[in-house]
Amino acid sequence: MAVVFERPHALADVPMHYCPGCTHGIVHRLVAEVIDELGVEGNAVGVASVGCSVMSYDYFNCDMVQAPHGRAPAVATGIKRARPENVVFTYQGDGDLAAIGTAETIHSATRGENITVIFINNAIYGMTGGQMAPTTLPNMVTQTTPYGRDVNTAGYPIRVCEMLSTLDGVALAQRVTVDSVKNVIAAKKAIKKAFQNQIEGKGFSIVEVVSTCPTNWGMSPYDAIKWLRDNMLPYYPLGVYKDETKGDRLK
Amino acid sequence: MSKDFNMVLAGFGGQGILFAGKVIAYGGLNDGKEISWLPSYGPEMRGGTANCSVCISDKTIGSPLVVTPDVLVALNLPSFEKFIDTVKPGGTVIVDSFLINKKVERDDVNAFYVPATKLAEENGIKGLANIILVGKLFKETGFCSEEALYKAVEKCIPARKANMLEFNKKALEIGMNS
Amino acid sequence: MSERFLMKGNEALAEAAIRAGCKHFFGYPITPQTELAAYMSKRMPKIGGTYLQAESELAAANMVLGASAAGVRAMTSSSSPGISLKTEAISYMAGSDVPALIINVQRGGPGLGGIQPSQADYWQATKATGHGDFQILVFAPATVQEMVDLVSDAFDMADKYRMPAMILADGMLGQMMEPVEFKEEGEKVLPEKPWAACGHHNQRKHNVVNSLYLTPQALESLVKERFERYEKIKATEQRASEYLVDDADIVLVAFGASARVAHSAVDMAREQGIKAGLIRPITLWPFPTDCLKKAAQTAKGFLSVEMNMGQMVDDVKLAINCSKPVDFFGRTGGVIPTPQEILDRIIKFGGEL
Structure with a gap:
């Protein structure tokens, strides 16, 4: 009998700790499928960040390094500079990438560091129990914005892809989501491109995945997807913000 | 020769104080001595004061920071005033008398006055007052052998500035003959 | 005997590291260690190594964590205030059993302090180079020649015991010149690092370089195992x-x-x-x-x-x-x-x- 669906080899056969309905599982699978399809598992080194995806080092079958909070791009830089032949990727959440690790994100991007960054934007700190993230929407209620995010005191969310698209070192900055089959397919394509870019030496590639956190949003997985479409996507429009893979980049 | 030399060279940044110290240090090293060279360092990049401590000894050198020098080479008035009282009795003081119009008031040190900056200009080697004073210091103290001194200058001038070598040797001679 | 020549402490540290097989340097400018980074920026490109000026001391130290985790000899250098920032990565390296060399050319503190020589980071270096139960190897050279010799020893011992090592120097040693001699050793043979995260090439299970252990008993036994190693070091490596x-x-x-x-x-x-x-x-x-x-x-x-x-x-x-x-x-x-x-x-x- 023909096998039509199976676990990607790069994805470990272990129970994940993610909550029901969380989109981390889907994105993990997409990353693993891409690693399989490109045949780079033996060459890949992933960098786990701090947050819900901290234990991703147990979920990917390639070599993994666990980085301090926000420093995944710096750790990945170290690995890539030491071993340019490795395919190096980070897997980071919004608190990690856009708050504590903003400097590392921007500078690895502007250096054109030849790494791949998978960025989960679910507008909240999941692991610590639902505090405001740099991407928390205006008026959104979290544990630390109990009256809703007041932009007068807590400021505005950061649109990471738009911001990074201004940097010459960035090869690819693309925002995707995984709320539907169509979008999952598009997300995988983007992730594959981000890895392919690295293999071809094109430089820093980031794929931002607009994601859900049903638990900390206080919704059912179904409602969370609906909320994502109604609230997240208008603020964080999907699309390709930068794609230098065809044009001539400023050298 | 078994005498120890603990020297302070001092002046403005840009006068080649640190370079002169390095030449002296290499002179000692070429004679097989123990050596240390310690610069002052501070926030100013240009025009501030610059000084360095150089020790030449047969023994292990303890503190490289010279507090009571037996040799002071002064290239400006503030440095002269700052360090003149620290010189050990019996010590040697070399003064660029073109830039410092003061005499040493102490009578327990050997003072020598060389208008080095003026001599350098007159001889077409502007900027090498520092090395003229090293020549004078050599003549008065013999802190290293003559061969070691010339080798030191060769060592301190990078190959790409080979044309500077002759000027520096000329500066040493002017100092020795002053 | 090879020729003795005069070298600044900071530059001697850098040259010694290169000769010890370190080809990856990640830095951030700070007085009075600047000559070290400048020397690396000149030499590394010529030997096919990495010199990277990071966006911060935090990033530089974490780049060292990454490079060392990938199995190469890597180092960073700084001075007191910068070392405080590097302690994050040092703690993670200790907790992940990753070797590395950190150089502290100390200056006065606390705070921004001053830029003149100091030894005020003794406590930090020997007791708490970051949070958690751990030690790092700390070497204190007193001459420029000893700086050269200890860099090589520090790398070797860091690899042997899989822990970070620090050279605790100061502004005086960093800035001064003394005669040094480099032993002609040829290309250094570095130890194998089977634990490194550099791709399993479908030859082994995946390696994970990690300091997170959510089960208290697991973390306790790991820390205890590390402390047994420390006891061995105390018994054999005092100098x-x-x-x-x-x-x-x-x-x-x-x-x-x-x-x-x-x-x-x-x-x-x-x-x-x-x-x-x-x-x-x-x-x-x-x-x-x-x-x-x-x-x-x-x-x-x-x-x-x-x-x-x-x-x-x-x-x-x-x-x-x-x-x-x-x-x-x-x-x-x-x-x-x-x-x-x-x-x-x-x-x-x-x-x-």
Whole structure:
């Protein structure tokens, strides 16, 4: 009998700790499928960040390094500079990438560091129990914005892809989501491109995945997807913000 | 020769104080001595004061920071005033008398006055007052052998500035003959 | 014997690291270690290595974590305020059993402090280079030649024991020039690192370099295992140099720059007929307790001389179990003590014994 669906080899056969309905599982699978399809598992080194995806080092079958909070791009830089032949990727959440690790994100991007960054934007700190993230929407209620995010005191969310698209070192900055089959397919394509870019030496590639956190949003997985479409996507429009893979980049 | 030399060279940044110290240090090293060279360092990049401590000894050198020098080479008035009282009795003081119009008031040190900056200009080697004073210091103290001194200058001038070598040797001679 | 030439301490550290097989340097500018990074920026491209000026000390140290986790020899250097920022990565490296070399060319503190030489980071280096239960190897060179020699040893021991190592220098040692000699060793053969995360090439299970252990018992047993390693290091790797200690009534204890000044003070004391000696710890962790214990059998008292307000003095007391009087003399804020003021203290302390 023909096998039509199976676990990607790069994805470990272990129970994940993610909550029901969380989109981390889907994105993990997409990353693993891409690693399989490109045949780079033996060459890949992933960098786990701090947050819900901290234990991703147990979920990917390639070599993994666990980085301090926000420093995944710096750790990945170290690995890539030491071993340019490795395919190096980070897997980071919004608190990690856009708050504590903003400097590392921007500078690895502007250096054109030849790494791949998978960025989960679910507008909240999941692991610590639902505090405001740099991407928390205006008026959104979290544990630390109990009256809703007041932009007068807590400021505005950061649109990471738009911001990074201004940097010459960035090869690819693309925002995707995984709320539907169509979008999952598009997300995988983007992730594959981000890895392919690295293999071809094109430089820093980031794929931002607009994601859900049903638990900390206080919704059912179904409602969370609906909320994502109604609230997240208008603020964080999907699309390709930068794609230098065809044009001539400023050298 | 078994005498120890603990020297302070001092002046403005840009006068080649640190370079002169390095030449002296290499002179000692070429004679097989123990050596240390310690610069002052501070926030100013240009025009501030610059000084360095150089020790030449047969023994292990303890503190490289010279507090009571037996040799002071002064290239400006503030440095002269700052360090003149620290010189050990019996010590040697070399003064660029073109830039410092003061005499040493102490009578327990050997003072020598060389208008080095003026001599350098007159001889077409502007900027090498520092090395003229090293020549004078050599003549008065013999802190290293003559061969070691010339080798030191060769060592301190990078190959790409080979044309500077002759000027520096000329500066040493002017100092020795002053 | 190869030729001796004059080199600044900072540059000698850099050259020694390259000769020890380090091809990956990640830095961030700070006085008074700048020449080290500048030297690396000149040399690394020529040997096919990496010189990277990071966006911060935090990033630089984490780049070292990444490169070391990938199995190469990597290092960073900084001065006191920058080291505080690097402690995050140092703790993670210790917790992940990753070797690396960190150089601290100390300056006065706390805060932005000053830029003149200091030894005020002794506590930080030996007790708490970050959060958590851990130690790092700490070496304290006192000459430019020793800086050269210890860099190589520090890398070797860091690899052997899988832990970070630090060279604790200071602005004086970093800025001064002394004659150095590099032994001609040829290309250094580096140890295999089967634990490194550099791709499993479908030959083994995946390697994970990690410091997260959510089960308390698992974390406890790992930390205990690490501390057993530390005990072995304490038993075998202590280093100190002794000067006129055998018949000394007063034994000075000093490391690095202050040991040089103390050495001069001992000579001055001897000229006056005072039986002074000097123990100079070369490893600050492991602290050379054996050497101090031995000296405590004959010495009447110990005088710790430091360029801080009295940090190592605690370890001196602990090493000899307070069996003899221990005095302290120090200057801080970037002030280098003079041999005379140390001599004065020796005389005063001697009178009290």
